[in-house]
Amino acid sequence: MTSPRAERGAATVTACLALTALLAATLLFVQVGVVIVARHRVQAVADLGALAAAGALTAETDACARARDLGQRMRVRVRSCTVVGWDVTVVAEVTASLGPLGTPDVRAVARAGPVEEHDK
Incomplete structure (x- = not known):
């Protein structure tokens, strides 16, 4: 049997490990x-x-400039903006800072344009 003196500090070590x-x-x-x-x-x-770029397609301005301006205001990079007919596809990216765990790039893609109607 161990004496109580030999176990002194065991709770402190356990609490430090748990913390x-x-x-x-x-x-x-x-x-x-x-x-x-x-x-x-x-x-x-x-x-x-x-949506902003698709809304600007009828105007005489650069539609993708609106998407880039929005990204700049929200501190997100707009990697690409593609206009095909009435469809606009935007790819945005931001770098998330995780401190010592790294800095992964987070990317998202969105499309805006008219909905194609299917035959019923």
Whole structure:
């Protein structure tokens, strides 16, 4: 049988290990949240940029300039904007900063244009 003196500090070590694990899990959840927020932001820019460009197709201005302007205002890069007929496709990208875990690029694609009617 061990004496109570030999087990002194065991609870402190266990508590420190549990606290370290809790901090690591919290950091992981925060980093996942950063990527999710970046994904929503870049998807919003792609969607709104495609709609803005499609809305500007009838004007005498550059339709893709509106998508790029929107991306610039929301601090997201518009990688490409393609106009084919009345369809506009926008590809947007942003870099999410995860600190020591890296900096992944988050990309989204959106299309805006008329809906094709199918025969019934």
